[in-house]
Amino acid sequence: MAIDWLFVSEVTISGLLVGLMYSLVALGFVLIYKASGVFNFAQGPMTLFAAFALVSLLALVPLGLSLIGVLVIMVVLAYTIERVILRPLVARPPLVLFMATIGLGFFLEGLAQAIWGTQPRGLDIGITDTPFTLAGVLISRMDLFGAGISGVLLFGLVWFFQRTRTGRALRAVSDDHEAALSVGIPLRRAWTITWAIAGIVALAAGILWGARLGVSFSLTLIALKALPVLIIGGFDSVPGAIIGGLIVGTSENLAEVFLGPSVGGGIKDFFPYLLALVFLWARPYGLFGREIIERV
Amino acid sequence: MFYRECGNYKATYKEDMAIFPIPLDKWGFFIILIFAFLVVPFMANDYWISSIIIPFLIFSLSALGLNFLTGYAGQLSLGHAAFMAVGAYGSVILYGRYEVPFLLSLMGGGLVAAAVGTLFGIPSLKIKGFYLAVSTLAAQFIIHWAITHSKWVSGGGVYATVDTPPLYIFGWLVDTVVKKYYVSLFIVVAMVLFGKNLVRSRTGRAWMSIRDMDVASEIIGVSQFRYKLLAFAVSSFYAGIAGGLLAFVYYMAANIEEFHLHLSFKLLGMIIVGGMGSVLGSFLGAAFIVLLPLFISRMVSSWGGLFPADLLANLELMIFGGLIIFFLIVEPFGLARLWITVKDKLRLWPFPY
Numbered sequence: 001m002a003i004d005w006l007f008v009s010e011v012t013i014s015g016l017l018v019g020l021m022y023s024l025v026a027l028g029f030v031l032i033y034k035a036s037g038v039f040n041f042a043q044g045p046m047t048l049f050a051a052f053a054l055v056s057l058l059a060l061v062p063l064g065l066s067l068i069g070v071l072v073i074m075v076v077l078a079y080t081i082e083r084v085i086l087r088p089l090v091a092r093p094p095l096v097l098f099m100a101t102i103g104l105g106f107f108l109e110g111l112a113q114a115i116w117g118t119q120p121r122g123l124d125i126g127i128t129d130t131p132f133t134l135a136g137v138l139i140s141r142m143d144l145f146g147a148g149i150s151g152v153l154l155f156g157l158v159w160f161f162q163r164t165r166t167g168r169a170l171r172a173v174s175d176d177h178e179a180a181l182s183v184g185i186p187l188r189r190a191w192t193i194t195w196a197i198a199g200i201v202a203l204a205a206g207i208l209w210g211a212r213l214g215v216s217f218s219l220t221l222i223a224l225k226a227l228p229v230l231i232i233g234g235f236d237s238v239p240g241a242i243i244g245g246l247i248v249g250t251s252e253n254l255a256e257v258f259l260g261p262s263v264g265g266g267i268k269d270f271f272p273y274l275l276a277l278v279f280l281w282a283r284p285y286g287l288f289g290r291e292i293i294e295r296v
Numbered sequence: 297m298f299y300r301e302c303g304n305y306k307a308t309y310k311e312d313m314a315i316f317p318i319p320l321d322k323w324g325f326f327i328i329l330i331f332a333f334l335v336v337p338f339m340a341n342d343y344w345i346s347s348i349i350i351p352f353l354i355f356s357l358s359a360l361g362l363n364f365l366t367g368y369a370g371q372l373s374l375g376h377a378a379f380m381a382v383g384a385y386g387s388v389i390l391y392g393r394y395e396v397p398f399l400l401s402l403m404g405g406g407l408v409a410a411a412v413g414t415l416f417g418i419p420s421l422k423i424k425g426f427y428l429a430v431s432t433l434a435a436q437f438i439i440h441w442a443i444t445h446s447k448w449v450s451g452g453g454v455y456a457t458v459d460t461p462p463l464y465i466f467g468w469l470v471d472t473v474v475k476k477y478y479v480s481l482f483i484v485v486a487m488v489l490f491g492k493n494l495v496r497s498r499t500g501r502a503w504m505s506i507r508d509m510d511v512a513s514e515i516i517g518v519s520q521f522r523y524k525l526l527a528f529a530v531s532s533f534y535a536g537i538a539g540g541l542l543a544f545v546y547y548m549a550a551n552i553e554e555f556h557l558h559l560s561f562k563l564l565g566m567i568i569v570g571g572m573g574s575v576l577g578s579f580l581g582a583a584f585i586v587l588l589p590l591f592i593s594r595m596v597s598s599w600g601g602l603f604p605a606d607l608l609a610n611l612e613l614m615i616f617g618g619l620i621i622f623f624l625i626v627e628p629f630g631l632a633r634l635w636i637t638v639k640d641k642l643r644l645w646p647f648p649y
Contacts, residue, residue, distance in 0.1 A: 039426040088625045095372055098426065099568055100624045102561060106617030114610035224557075227430045235426060270441045273434035277419065280431060284423045 011257050012250055017143035019249020021208055024150040025226035026233065026241040027157065028201040033235050034174040035194035036086070038097045042105035044223025046199060049108050050074060051206030051215040052116040067203075074199030082192045109220060120216030146208040153204055157197070158238055170194060174236070228272035232279045234289020243287060248272045315492060318643075332481060337474045346473045346546075348586060353484045354541050356582035359566040360491055360575060361534025366564070367572035368495055369527035370507025371420050371428060375435030376535050376563050381555035382439060383409035383536025384543035385449055388458050388550040398465045402483070402544075406536035412439070413532020420524050424510070436557050443552050450552075457551045460544050476545040483541060487534065492575050494530070503527055504573070565616060569623050571632030580631040588612065588619075 025043070032040040053073050057066035085100055161167040173180040173190045181187055206215070209222050229248050233240025252275075256268040285291050306312045316322040340349065362376045387405025390396045396404060416435040420428050443449050443456055450456035463470040463479075470479055494500055502523045505513035514520050543550040562585060570581020589612050596608060627633055 033426075039429075085621055085625075092624075092628075094425065096624055096628065098372070098429070099564065100621050102564065103617040103620030103624070106561070106565075106613050106620070108617075110610040110613030110615075110617060114607055114614065118606050118610075224433070227433060231427060231430050267441065270434070270437035273431075273437050277431055277434055280419055280423055280427065284427065286427075 008254075011253050014140060014143055015250035015253030016246055017140070017147040017249070018253065019246040020147040020150040020154075020242075021143075021205070021245075022226055022229050022249050023242045023245025024153060024201065024208070025205045025222055026229040026245055027154060027238065028198045028205065029223075029226060029230055030233075030236065030238055030241045031157070031201065032194055032198045034238075035170045036097075036191050037094055037174070037177075038086075038101060039094070039235065040198065041098060041101040042108055043198065043202060043226070044220035045105045045108035045112065046074075046077075046202040047206045047209070047223060048215075048217070048219040049077070049112045049206075050199065050203040051210040051219055052112045052121075054203065054207065055121045055210070055215050056116055070203055071200065074203055075196045078195035078199050079192050081195055082188060086191055087188065105220075109217075113217070118217065120214045120218075122214055142212060146212065149204060149208060153201070154238075154242055157201075161238065166193060225272065228276035231276040231286060234286025236290055237286065237288035240286055240288035248275065251275055313496075315496070329485065332485075333478075337477055342473045345477050348590070350473075350477055350480055350546055351542075352583055352586045353480050354538050354546065355563070355566065355586060356579045357484050357487055357541070358535050358538035359563050359570065359582045360488065360578040361531045361538065362563050363567045363572065363574070363578045364491070364495070364503070364534065365527050365531035367567055367574065367577070368500060368507060369503035369524065369531075370510075371417075371524065371527060372425075373432045373528075373531070374429055374557070374560050374564070375416065375432040375439070376531070377555040377557065377559035378436045378439040379409045379413045379532035379535035380539030380542065380559070381443060381550075381552055382412050382532075383539035384550040384555065385443060385458065385552075386536065387540030388460050388543050389449070391544075392458065392461050398463060398544075402537060402540045405540040406533045409536025409539065410529045410533035413535070414525050414529045417525050417528025420528065421521060433557075436560060440552060440556075457549050459549045463544055470545075480541055480545055483537065487537060488575065491534070495575065499523065499526065507573070562616075565620050567630075568620050569630055571630030572628075574630070574632035576635065577630050577632030580635075584619075584631065585616070588616065 025047070028043045028046075029040060032038055032043075050070055050073075053070045054066055057069045060066070061069070081104065085104060086097075089097055089100060161171055169180070169185045170190055170193065172183070172185055173187060177187060180190070205222065206219060209219055213219070213222075225248075226245075229241060229244040231244075232247055233242070233244030252268050252271045255271045259267060279286070283289075306317075311317070314322075316325060336349065337345070358376065358380055361379075362373060365371050365373050365376075383405040385405070386408035387401045390401035390404045391398055394401075412435075416432060419431045423431065450458065463476075465479065470476055495503070502513070502518045505516070505518050506520065506523055506527075510520060539550075539555065542554070547554060566581035566585045567578060568581070569584050570579065571577025589608075592612055592615060593608060596611075623630055629636075
């Protein structure tokens with residue numbers, strides 16, 4: 001069979017663009033994991049929550065104002081989570097915190113749907129989904145826009161963590177809670193900030209994915225898609241999240257198109273997980289994850 | 297007064313190894329068994345048995361399986377519902393298509409689930425914690441896809457549903473609710489007795505040592521390979537049996553949609569609320585989670601019943617999530633721990649020193 005290189009590059013490019021959007025979701029996980037050692041399973045419901053809040057605010061006020069409104073909501077949410085859940089659970093095993101975030105996920109999912117209903121809503125951010133051609137390759141405008149926003153946010157966050165005072169404080173906290181406390185970094189504030197940033201990332205992911213797929217329950221599943229990204233890239237690495245996202249986006253697209261027909265299709269849903277399992281054999285801590293050395 | 301032992305009077309190994317060291321516990325257990333076998337079928341109406349008590353029993357069994365893996369061996373699993381699905385399809389296909397006797401096909405379904413579970417447990421040898429949790433999620437997605445996309449398993453029907461034919465056990469037709477109740481009760485009691493003894497045995501102690509610190513347990517000679525995989529195998533065997541039972545006596549069909557990721561989380565919620573690392577806890581947690589929606593709808597209807605149904609479902613989600621957080625913060629060992637606290641108080645009463 002002759003390979004149609006144009007088609008291959010089309011599939012690859014759309015995979016890369018979607019991959020960047022996966023990276024964005026994965027980044028939400030990485031940020032919280034790095035700063036507080038918590039694997040936040042509630043990232044998906046947070047995305048849903050943010051997207052629903054945005055849609056309902058958009059019905060009342062213009063885009064700029066409603067963005068600010070949702071930002072405020074996410075910061076308040078972050079503060080509440082820190083106060084109600086994280087503070088009583090300080091110094092408990094990571095798995096306990098993880099399960100607490102599963103509970104939080106259920107709670108947020110129920111809350112979002114109790115307030116805004118279970119009906120899917122459209123989210124119109126003024127981007128048309130007509131593809132354009134570049135050197136003969138079809139590219140979706142929506143994907144390009146999403147990838148652009150993701151790229152800017154990713155770059156901004158890397159800059160924030162490397163260059164600003166607060167960002168460095170957060171990295172110190174992620175290295176060692178006690179050492180960070182002893183040099184005078186307020187742990188509680190650091191956690192609130194991290195969760196607020198994760199909320200903002202959730203909002204961005206909610207906008208991009210909401211505009212693509214509509215705002216509904218299925219947004220929480222996007223977060224599940226981001227988990228193989230984490231495994232491949234490593235739980236505590238920002239570059240890992242980006243590279244992992246690109247690998248997942250590209251490979252699932254290529255696999256669906258070229259392997260899919262021979263096994264009955266629908267392999268997009270689990271292919272990233274399969275890939276992640278393979279990566280786990282070779283690198284148990286992901287491509288860029290920090291290896292944990294255990295001592296008795 | 298009769299609940300205490302004022303000192304350690306165990307004189308024989310037999311007494312020391314008894315399941316119930318305190319006589320009242322033993323009698324309590326037998327009374328509950330007699331109650332379950334002789335009183336419940338005649339007291340409760342069909343609705344209660346078929347839609348509350350039977351699911352409670354079966355989910356308890358499944359939660360117990362998850363508890364072996366997560367509560368005793370410390371390996372977090374988010375794919376338990378998928379192993380239930382394997383057991384359900386396995387046993388229904390064995391029974392319906394190959395006409396294997398019911399108990400054997402149930403066993404077969406459990407064994408298939410155990411094999412699949414062990415396969416997905418292999419990564420646990422190399423990775424732990426969150427990485428492992430995510431790789432068990434992989435089981436959920438891959439099994440879901442495999443079942444819906446394999447014609448041989450799903451029979452090519454819509455929604456991959458395989459109906460169960462009428463159920464005969466040794467030529468005895470199980471058709472009424474009470475008969476189904478007895479079938480599930482017998483199987484659940486047998487499996488729980490086995491499980492209770494398993495966790496008191498060398499295997500159970502090995503699991504707990506892995507949970508508490510796997511590096512240390514490896515150093516004192518507990519084979520990680522053997523016991524981690526055994527935990528996955530036993531856990532998914534229980535899940536498979538529970539899934540098969542669920543298909544035969546509750547849903548009357550094996551349907552993949554009943555074994556979603558959501559159920560995996562629900563089972564995890566059960567063992568958190570009930571108590572990690574406790575056989576009793578699996579039952580308390582399952583009872584709690586099965587009764588919760590009922591309780592909420594009763595409460596709402598007593599307030600005036602103005603809530604629409606989907607709001608009720610969401611309220612249930614919120615309360616479920618809130619409860620998980622509440623228990624993790626306030627009582628990390630769950631409802632079972634509360635019972636142990638009461639017991640310890642009773643043992644010393646009335647001279648608490």
